[in-house]
Amino acid sequence: xNTLSTDPRIDRLNQLLPAVHRMRDADQKYALQALLRVVxxxxxxxxxxxxxxxxxxxxxxxDDWVVPYIAxxxxxxxxxxxxxxxxxxxxxxxxxxxxxIPRREVANTIAYRRRKGTLALLELLAxxxxxxxxxxxxxxxxxxxxxxxxHPHPDRAQTVDVRHVGKLDLxxxxxxxxxxxxxxxxxxxxxxxxxxxxxxxxxxVWRLKPYSVTRTRAHCVDRLCPSGYTFSVLGQDAPxxxxxxxxxxxxxxxxxxxxxxxxxxEAFAKHPEHFYGAGKSLAIWVEGWAGVDGTQPVPxxxxxxxxxxxxxxxxxxxxxxxxxxxxxxxxxxxxxQVPRKSVRVSYxxxxxxxxxxxxxxxxxFDPSPREIEAPDPTDLTRTIPQxxxxxxxxxxxxQPNIRIGExxxxxxxxxPLDAVIEITDSGVYVEPITxxxxxxxxxxxxxxxxxxxxxxxxxxxTDQSDALxxxxxxxxxxxxxxLLVTGRGVQVHGPQRDKPEDPRDPICGAHLxxxxxxxxxxxxxxxxxxxAYESQPSLELFHVRANVHIEHSILGPIQIHEDEVKLDPIPxxxxxxxxxxxxxxxxxxxxxxxDEAHAVLTIRRCTVFGIVDVHxxxxxxxSIFTNCLNVARRQIGCMRxxxxxxxxxxxxxxHCQPDLAAQAIEDQLRADALxxxxxxxxxxxxxxxxxxxxxxxxxxxxxxxxxxxxxxQLADTCADEIKRGSDDESEMGVFHDLFQxxxxxxxxxRLDEFTPAGTDLGIIHVT
Numbered sequence: 001x002n003t004l005s006t007d008p009r010i011d012r013l014n015q016l017l018p019a020v021h022r023m024r025d026a027d028q029k030y031a032l033q034a035l036l037r038v039v040x041x042x043x044x045x046x047x048x049x050x051x052x053x054x055x056x057x058x059x060x061x062x063d064d065w066v067v068p069y070i071a072x073x074x075x076x077x078x079x080x081x082x083x084x085x086x087x088x089x090x091x092x093x094x095x096x097x098x099x100x101i102p103r104r105e106v107a108n109t110i111a112y113r114r115r116k117g118t119l120a121l122l123e124l125l126a127x128x129x130x131x132x133x134x135x136x137x138x139x140x141x142x143x144x145x146x147x148x149x150x151h152p153h154p155d156r157a158q159t160v161d162v163r164h165v166g167k168l169d170l171x172x173x174x175x176x177x178x179x180x181x182x183x184x185x186x187x188x189x190x191x192x193x194x195x196x197x198x199x200x201x202x203x204x205v206w207r208l209k210p211y212s213v214t215r216t217r218a219h220c221v222d223r224l225c226p227s228g229y230t231f232s233v234l235g236q237d238a239p240x241x242x243x244x245x246x247x248x249x250x251x252x253x254x255x256x257x258x259x260x261x262x263x264x265x266e267a268f269a270k271h272p273e274h275f276y277g278a279g280k281s282l283a284i285w286v287e288g289w290a291g292v293d294g295t296q297p298v299p300x301x302x303x304x305x306x307x308x309x310x311x312x313x314x315x316x317x318x319x320x321x322x323x324x325x326x327x328x329x330x331x332x333x334x335x336x337q338v339p340r341k342s343v344r345v346s347y348x349x350x351x352x353x354x355x356x357x358x359x360x361x362x363x364x365f366d367p368s369p370r371e372i373e374a375p376d377p378t379d380l381t382r383t384i385p386q387x388x389x390x391x392x393x394x395x396x397x398x399q400p401n402i403r404i405g406e407x408x409x410x411x412x413x414x415x416p417l418d419a420v421i422e423i424t425d426s427g428v429y430v431e432p433i434t435x436x437x438x439x440x441x442x443x444x445x446x447x448x449x450x451x452x453x454x455x456x457x458x459x460x461x462t463d464q465s466d467a468l469x470x471x472x473x474x475x476x477x478x479x480x481x482x483l484l485v486t487g488r489g490v491q492v493h494g495p496q497r498d499k500p501e502d503p504r505d506p507i508c509g510a511h512l513x514x515x516x517x518x519x520x521x522x523x524x525x526x527x528x529x530x531x532a533y534e535s536q537p538s539l540e541l542f543h544v545r546a547n548v549h550i551e552h553s554i555l556g557p558i559q560i561h562e563d564e565v566k567l568d569p570i571p572x573x574x575x576x577x578x579x580x581x582x583x584x585x586x587x588x589x590x591x592x593x594x595d596e597a598h599a600v601l602t603i604r605r606c607t608v609f610g611i612v613d614v615h616x617x618x619x620x621x622x623s624i625f626t627n628c629l630n631v632a633r634r635q636i637g638c639m640r641x642x643x644x645x646x647x648x649x650x651x652x653x654x655h656c657q658p659d660l661a662a663q664a665i666e667d668q669l670r671a672d673a674l675x676x677x678x679x680x681x682x683x684x685x686x687x688x689x690x691x692x693x694x695x696x697x698x699x700x701x702x703x704x705x706x707x708x709x710x711x712x713q714l715a716d717t718c719a720d721e722i723k724r725g726s727d728d729e730s731e732m733g734v735f736h737d738l739f740q741x742x743x744x745x746x747x748x749x750r751l752d753e754f755t756p757a758g759t760d761l762g763i764i765h766v767t
Contacts, residue, residue: 011409013040039041048097059107066743071106095439096739099565100746104128104393117756122597124205129750132205132744133259134245135174138759139187139200144179148651154632166266173764174204175256187762201759203751207740208350208709208767210241210260211358212352213452215285217428218329218343220526225311227331227338231282231347232485233428233454236525236707239263240324241403243352257461260350262322262709269305275324276300282322284329285343290318294342306330329463350709350767356518356554357482357578358452359426380721390418390442396425396451404445404455405431406416411443423453423483434469437476439495447482457488467491472546474511488521489536489556494543514539514553521556521580529707531556534582541570548599554706557581557610558589562598569615573602578712578734583609584627587610596632607712607733609704617651622726641727655723661697662690697721709767716765 013036013115027033046331056063058278068556103129115121131715142157157179185194219228275281287294304315308323315321322329395408401407467488473495519538538556588610591597595611600605614631628648640654700718702710755761
C-alpha cells in the first residue's frame, strides 16, 4: 500500500487554491488536483527527510542505518566474527544489523566504560547486547573453603542442609546457594567445561521468552479428575513461567523473580503472593464458586501450592490446589465445591520466538485498499475515485458479536467486498465454522493485537467433516491470522464448477494466507504432549486453484488434492514456519494416494519434521528437513544453505548439509594421505568417514513435541554447520531470524571486554 497516497497532507496545496479554481477543476474532472497531489507528495518527502535529518543526530530517534555511524563517533567497534552486516533494503538485513550493532548498547557504551569490572554490568550487557535476561555469578563465592575466623562471610555458600527442600531444588542452577569443591576445568574450555574455579565468572542467560495468556478458559480434565483443570486449553502439562519484575536498580544483581524462569513448587509454596494475582505470573477466576467474587481472582489465601502428579491430592473446602510445574490446578471433590460456571485463567508460558499466534504485537496484515468510483458530492453527474476501507466485524466480550458465527451471519447478509472479522479477546470459541468467499471478495478472520483466541472444533456432525471449512472462488482472498485451531484441521475447497476447468487457466487468482497461526499438529494433545491423532492433517486443500502463503505459523501435515493431468501445479510459499508431521517417517507435505503433491514449493527459514513430496521446488533456503525432500522435476529451482538427508531427490543444491561436511572430510582424507606419502584411501574408508560426518551434522533439538517450551529449539550439542549454516551465518530453520549465533558471539566479545581482570568468563544457557 502506498502510504503517500493516504497522507492527510496530500491535498494541502489544492486547499490553498481559491474556491473558484477548485470549482473549475471539478468541471475538468480534477486534473489540477491530481497534478497538485503529485507535487505535494514530493514536498512531503522533502519535509520528512529534513525532519529526519535532525532526528538522526540522536541515538534514540535515529534511523537504523545511522546507528553504525553514531557508534563509530564514540569508538564503538562491531565484533568481526559475528558475520557481515545485512542488506538495509530488506527486513531480514535490517533485523540482522540491529543484532550486530544494538542501538541500546551504543547508547550506553560510555556508561559501560565507567562501570567496567562490576558484576551487575555483565547482566546489563546480556540484556542490552543480546536481549537475554541474565544472572551473573562469581564462582569463587560458591567454593567450599575454610574462612578466616576474623573475617567471616556468612552470606557465602554453605554446606548442604538436606532438611531445606527449597534450597535443594536450586542445586546446579543459576541461584545455587551451596558450596562446591574446586573444579580445575576452565569455564571457557572448548572441550569440557567446568564452572567452580577461583577465576570463573558465569553469565546464566534465559533465551526463551515469556508469553502471556489473559483471561482464557481453563481445560477440565474430567476423565482423569472430575475437579481437575490445566491452565493450557489444550489439556497438556506445561510448566508456568515467571512474568519478570524489573530490577529496582541497574546496579543490583538479579534474583529469581527478575528472570523468565519456570516457577518452582518450593518457591511458589514459600511466597505465593510473589507469583499469584492479577497482573502477576498466574491468576484464576471462578464464577459463582464458594462465595468468591467472579470478577476478581481467587484470593491468594485460598491458593494451596501442591504437587498434583497423578492427581493424588485434592485441597480442603474453599481452596484451590495449584501445581506450577505441571500447569495444573484442582478444586475440592465435594459436589458443592466443583465449579458449575466459567473458570478462567491467566498465566505465562515460554517459547523461542513470535510464531504460532500469541499475545504479542504481530502487525495487522492489510492488503492494498480497494478503490471504487464514488459520486462527486459537488456534482452528482460525475464520479471520483475513492478508497474504501474493509468492513470490520468485532467478536468478543463487550463486542457487538459474542460468537464468530454471529459475525459471519452479518457478513453474509451485508456482502461487503472487503471484510475483517476481528476477535478481540483470548477466549475459546467452540462452534462449527463454514465460510464461502465469493468471487472478487476478501475476508480476514484474525485476532486483534494482544489477543490469542482459540477455535475449538468438535465432532458436531456424524455424517460430515467438522473441519474449519473455507470455499474460495475466483479472485477471492481469505486470511487466517493469529488464531489457534484445535480439535480438527482446516479444509479449503475450490468452487463447484458446472463445466471442467480450462487447462489454459492455471491459477484463478485466489489467495489463501495463513499467518501467525497454530493449527495444532495431531489436532490435540494429551497430558504428555502426545498428539491425539498422529496421522491427521492440519491443512487440506481440495482443488484450490489459488496462491497459498503460510508464514510465522505452526502446522501439522499439509495435504494437497489437485488434478495432476489437466492443470498446472499451484504455488505454495512457506516461510518462518514449523511443519510437523509428528514423525519423521510421515509425510509433512504431500498428496494421499499420489507420489507427490501437485504444487510448486517456495520455502524459507522453516523446520520440517517429516517427508516433503512435491512436484517441484522453486527455492528452498535456510531450512531444515529432518527427512527427505523429493521432487518430480529436479531441473526446476534450487536449494541453498539447507539441511536435507543424503540420497533425496532434490533440485540442485548449493552449500547444503551434509553434502559440504561429507565432501570436506573426503578432501581432508585424500590431502592427509598425499601429505604423508600414503596411498589414497579406499572408497569404503571414504564412505565410512562420510557417513560419520552425515550423522555428526544431523540436526539435534531440545524438544520435538509441540506444547513443550523448548519445542524445535536447536540443542547446544548440535553441529556448528547447522547452528551457523545459513547464508548470513545464523542458524538454519524456523528460528533463523533470532540470529542467536550472532547474539552470543557479540555478547561473548563484550563480556570479555568488561569482565574483571584475571577472570575467565562463560555463557551458560538456562533455557
